[in-house]
Amino acid sequence: xxxxxxxxxxxxxxxxxxxxxxxxxxxxxxxxxxxxxxxxxxxxxxxxxxxxxxxxxxxxxxxxxxxxxxxxxxxxxxxxxxxxxxxxxxxxxxxxxxxxxxxxxxxxxxxxxxxxxxxxxxxxxxxxxxxxxxxxxxxxxxxxxxxxxxxxxxxxxxxxxxxxxxxxxxxxxxxxxxxxxxxxxxxxxxxxxxxxxxxxxxxxxxxxxxxxxxxxxxxxxxxxxxxxxxxxxxxxxxxxxxxxxxxxxxxxxxxxxxxxxxxxxxxxxxxxxxxxxxxxxxxxxxxxxxxxxxx
Numbered sequence: 001x002x003x004x005x006x007x008x009x010x011x012x013x014x015x016x017x018x019x020x021x022x023x024x025x026x027x028x029x030x031x032x033x034x035x036x037x038x039x040x041x042x043x044x045x046x047x048x049x050x051x052x053x054x055x056x057x058x059x060x061x062x063x064x065x066x067x068x069x070x071x072x073x074x075x076x077x078x079x080x081x082x083x084x085x086x087x088x089x090x091x092x093x094x095x096x097x098x099x100x101x102x103x104x105x106x107x108x109x110x111x112x113x114x115x116x117x118x119x120x121x122x123x124x125x126x127x128x129x130x131x132x133x134x135x136x137x138x139x140x141x142x143x144x145x146x147x148x149x150x151x152x153x154x155x156x157x158x159x160x161x162x163x164x165x166x167x168x169x170x171x172x173x174x175x176x177x178x179x180x181x182x183x184x185x186x187x188x189x190x191x192x193x194x195x196x197x198x199x200x201x202x203x204x205x206x207x208x209x210x211x212x213x214x215x216x217x218x219x220x221x222x223x224x225x226x227x228x229x230x231x232x233x234x235x236x237x238x239x240x241x242x243x244x245x246x247x248x249x250x251x252x253x254x255x256x257x258x259x260x261x262x263x264x265x266x267x268x269x270x271x272x273x274x275x276x277x278x279x280x281x282x283x284x285x286x287x288x289x290x291x292x293x294x295x
Contacts, residue, residue, distance in 0.1 A: 005098065010106025016083060017110070017230075020243075021076035028068040033057045036064060040133060048140035059132040063188065065121030066222025070229045073114060075247040077233020078240065085238045100234065100292070107234070111227020119223035123192055126219070130189035187215045210270050214262070217274035225254075228281050235288035254281060 037057040041047055048056070084090055093100065187195060195216050202209040232250070240246045254277045261273035268276075 006102055006105055009093075009098070009102050010109070013080065013103050013106055014110060016080035017076045020079035021072050024072035024075045025068065028072055029061060029064075032064050032068050033061050036060045040137070044137050044140070046137070046140045046143075048136050052136045052140055055136050056133050059129040059136070062121040062125035062129045063127075065118050065126070066218070066225075069114065069118050069121075070222070070225040071247065071251045073111075073226050074229035074233050074250060075243060077230045078237035078243040078247050081234045081237025082240065082243050083237075090238060103234065104231070107230045108227060111230045114226045114230075115223045118226050119220070122219040122222050127189050127191050134189060187212055192216070192219070208266075210265050213270035214265050214273055217270055221274045221278050224278060225281065228278070228285060232281060232285045232288065235285075235292040238292065 034057065037053065037060060040056055040060070041053065047053075090100065093102075187198075190198065195212060199209045199212045199216065202212065233247075236246050236250070237243060257277040257280055261268070261276040265273035
């Protein structure tokens with residue numbers, strides 16, 4: 001296949017992706033950010049002022065990148081594929097002797113760029129955002145101390161009181177990594193270097209580091225999900241009629257798998273738990289491409 005044709009088709013496909021991806025990202029950022037900020041405020045001992053609430057919403061967005069970007073990519077791919085099906089582009093490609101596999105190289109290139117951007121959010125900006133959220137909550141508590149102490153649970157499942165002192169209670173897993181549940185998200189606010197130092201220290205002391213490893217692994221597997229969603233969306237859009245509904249159903253299924261992995265992390269290991277949705281999505285993508293006639 002001539003490189004010029006691959007580049008031309010890749011550019012047309014990229015143009016078809018831009019609009020639905022932008023719309024999906026805007027809606028998911030607004031709704032997801034508001035929901036995450038609301039969860040944080042529900043667990044907070046003192047609600048900050050309007051500026052603090054907006055700061056919590058904005059600071060939490062990078063940590064959400066691993067969840068909302070792959071979903072936006074999936075919707076954009078399904079939407080663009082469905083539009084090409086309805087517009088006859090796939091038929092035209094087949095008549096011209098060009099298969100849909102020609103779109104694989106540009107999809108992989110775009111997906112790699114998106115994965116790197118998501119990786120920056122999950123590995124670097126996300127922990128900074130979590131720290132900022134905690135700073136805002138601490139500042140609000142300092143101005144207006146809570147009337148009654150309240151215990152909250154962080155991702156290490158250590159019970160922490162309002163003074164920040166743990167009681168030494170630890171289970172294998174806490175709230176799902178990647179969420180903003182709880183005001184003491186100790187692991188989510190740690191940089192990669194700090195997180196891995198804690199993992200080595202815990203394992204050297206003979207303690208369980210499953211929760212810490214799960215957080216560390218998911219920072220990469222969430223980023224790897226984005227390019228896979230581009231490939232998954234192509235056949236789904238060609239065989240389906242409701243892009244938003246299909247994208248939502250697929251993502252809910254992957255989210256459920258992630259929750260299953262979280263609960264089974266002690267049994268299957270943190271690496272197995274983190275990879276479970278990725279492996280299932282990869283198998284589903286391969287099966288759909290094998291069965292897709294236009295491919």
